[in-house]
Amino acid sequence: MSEQPAVRQTAEHRSGFACLVGRPNAGKSTLTNALVGQKVAIMSARPQTTRHTIRGIVHRPDAQLVLVDTPGLHRPRTLLGERLNDLVRDTLSEVDVIAFCLPADQKVGPGDRYIAAQLAELMTGRRGVPVVAVVTKADLVPRPDLVEHLLSVEQLAKSVDREWADIVPVSAKDGYQVEELEAVLISHLPEGPDLYPDGELTDEPEAVMVAELVREAALEGVRDELPHSLAVVVEEIVEREGSGDPAKGKPPLLDVRVNLFVERDSQKAIIIGRGGSRLRSVGTEARQGIEKLLGTRVYLDLHVKVAKDWQRDPKQLRRLGF
Numbered sequence: 107m108s109e110q111p112a113v114r115q116t117a118e119h120r121s122g123f124a125c126l127v128g129r130p131n132a133g134k135s136t137l138t139n140a141l142v143g144q145k146v147a148i149m150s151a152r153p154q155t156t157r158h159t160i161r162g163i164v165h166r167p168d169a170q171l172v173l174v175d176t177p178g179l180h181r182p183r184t185l186l187g188e189r190l191n192d193l194v195r196d197t198l199s200e201v202d203v204i205a206f207c208l209p210a211d212q213k214v215g216p217g218d219r220y221i222a223a224q225l226a227e228l229m230t231g232r233r234g235v236p237v238v239a240v241v242t243k244a245d246l247v248p249r250p251d252l253v254e255h256l257l258s259v260e261q262l263a264k265s266v267d268r269e270w271a272d273i274v275p276v277s278a279k280d281g282y283q284v285e286e287l288e289a290v291l292i293s294h295l296p297e298g299p300d301l302y303p304d305g306e307l308t309d310e311p312e313a314v315m316v317a318e319l320v321r322e323a324a325l326e327g328v329r330d331e332l333p334h335s336l337a338v339v340v341e342e343i344v345e346r347e348g349s350g351d352p353a354k355g356k357p358p359l360l361d362v363r364v365n366l367f368v369e370r371d372s373q374k375a376i377i378i379g380r381g382g383s384r385l386r387s388v389g390t391e392a393r394q395g396i397e398k399l400l401g402t403r404v405y406l407d408l409h410v411k412v413a414k415d416w417q418r419d420p421k422q423l424r425r426l427g428f
């Protein structure tokens with residue numbers, strides 16, 4: 107008698123890109139981290155701190171989901187705002203599925219309608235991109251309110267003559283439905299092999315992540331106008347000669363030089379603080395994050411510079427990497 111053949115995995119392997127959009131503070135970064143399971147995007151209670159497109163990768167035996175976290179799609183007010191929106195739109199037209207994040211604790215508002223109208227264009231056409239409505243922060247509202255909210259989110263699609271591919275309520279905070287969302291997003295990916303090697307969580311250059319860590323530390327507890335006026339540029343990351351000793355398991359020391367650009371002298375004073383005290387604590391906090399990220403000892407050298415009106419000056423924007 108011949109042996110029963112082993113049950114073969116017939117499910118196809120899927121891979122592709124998903125992009126999280128939503129108004130500032132909708133919970134995109136937190137959700138990215140919950141899906142990926144490691145801190146990659148930089149979290150902040152402040153709006154519009156995610157300047158760069160940061161990807162996290164969800165690895166599963168049957169799929170690879172590459173998450174693109176974007177800055178909030180918002181009405182442009184400055185040249186920088188316009189650039190960000192262009193960047194967002196370019197990214198969006200290339201992904202396989204879009205997750206539109208709408209916080210459960212806030213009514214569907216003009217900001218959401220603006221984004222819905224933008225997405226409506228992407229949802230049709232040659233390669234219409236499916237949009238999954240994700241109701242974030244579900245832990246913040248009682249169940250009946252959540253149901254009500256889901257209905258208004260459904261209505262939002264109708265108002266732009268479209269339908270969401272799915273509607274999924276989640277809480278990144280307590281993990282509610284995060285796996286379900288993962289499965290839904292994966293169901294919209296095409297069949298294909300892994301796009302990145304296993305174990306790789308982000309393909310962002312280290313410098314960008316270092317800059318984000320410094321930015322996050324520098325913005326902590328400071329006034330509201332500063333987030334838009336602060337650009338962080340990593341000048342160099344170099345290993346200090348003879349600093350490590352692999353034989354003794356002593357990791358090398360990295361010299362990390364970073365410039366913080368603000369628009370006005372008054373902002374420079376805020377960042378630096380009395381007698382440099384604030385900058386020192388920014389440095390300490392950022393260094394700890396960078397050491398964790400790079401897995402070695404770091405000497406962090408921060409410089410604060412004024413670049414007048416950099417947000418409105420195309421030349422400065424280019425120099426600062428936008």
Ligand SMILES: Nc1nc2c(ncn2[C@@H]2O[C@H](COP(=O)(O)OP(=O)(O)OP(=O)(O)O)[C@@H](O)[C@H]2O)c(=O)[nH]1
Binds near residue numbers: 150245
């Ligand atoms: N209670 C609760 N709070 C959340 C949840 N997800 C995010 N938050 C909070 O909401 C705030 C905004 O979250 P972020 O992930 O930074 O939002 P974002 O959409 O990436 O924001 P921008 O980068 O400004 O566009 C933070 O204070 C988070 O702690 C959640 O599931 N539950």
